[in-house]
Amino acid sequence: MKVKRSLRVLLPILGACTIFVGTAVASNSVGLFVNGKAPSLKETRIENEKVIAPVRDLAEAMGGDVTWDKETHSVNIQSGITKNMVEDWIRKQGNEKRDYYFDGLSFEEMNVDGDSEPEVLVRIDGGVHLGDFFIFDKQSKDSYKLIFEQPWHVESGTLRIFALME
Numbered sequence: 571m572k573v574k575r576s577l578r579v580l581l582p583i584l585g586a587c588t589i590f591v592g593t594a595v596a597s598n599s600v601g602l603f604v605n606g607k608a609p610s611l612k613e614t615r616i617e618n619e620k621v622i623a624p625v626r627d628l629a630e631a632m633g634g635d636v637t638w639d640k641e642t643h644s645v646n647i648q649s650g651i652t653k654n655m656v657e658d659w660i661r662k663q664g665n666e667k668r669d670y671y672f673d674g675l676s677f678e679e680m681n682v683d684g685d686s687e688p689e690v691l692v693r694i695d696g697g698v699h700l701g702d703f704f705i706f707d708k709q710s711k712d713s714y715k716l717i718f719e720q721p722w723h724v725e726s727g728t729l730r731i732f733a734l735m736e
Contacts, residue, residue, distance in 0.1 A: 604631045651679065656692055659706055663716035670694060670702060683707075690714060693722075 600616050601608065602623060609631035614623040625645055626636045635652035638645055656677050660670055674695035679688040682705065692704040705718035 602628075604628075651677070651690060653677070656690065656706075659714055659716065660692070660704060663706075664704075665716075665719050666702075666721075674701065689717075 600614055600621050602611060602614050602621065609627065611623050611627045611631070614621070616622070625647070629636045629647045629649070632649060634647045634649040635654060636645065636647050653672075653675060656675065657670075657672050660672075664670065671694055675692065676695075677690055677692040680691050681688040682691070683689065687708040689708070690706040692702075692706065694702040701722055703718075703720050703722050704716060706714040707717045709715050
């Protein structure tokens with residue numbers, strides 16, 4: 571009888587201890603979701619009440635382009651349209667049958683024509699005051715079409731878009 575009574579008291583205590591130990595172990599892990607999907611991230615955990623996850627894995631799961639700058643010891647994350655994407659558009663759609671000088675490439679999204687989607691304005695400062703100017707129009711999700719290309723003489727850092735489009 572004493573054994574049964576001891577087991578009745580001991581088993582609930584052991585069960586509670588098991589639950590608490592399991593909760594303590596599991597509390598350091600965290601579920602992380604990007605657009606409702608769990609990306610395969612290495613070593614995601616909670617540390618000092620903060621979620622710790624690898625920057626590259628998380629940014630790439632969100633569609634970003636990650637680069638490491640050795641000189642400044644900094645991580646650069648470009649989400650949305652990336653320089654690599656724009657270079658690819660120019661290579662595939664550009665009017666010139668030559669290599670473009672991509673080191674001086676910069677771009678920005680701007681609504682030039684007043685529709686619901688912004689265009690991507692691209693300039694390449696090719697060196698010695700020469701460059702190229704492009705406008706890409708969004709066609710569908712993640713699809714852009716070259717609608718304007720012109721070589722140009724770079725005299726300043728500002729774009730005079732309206733003069734080029736007339």
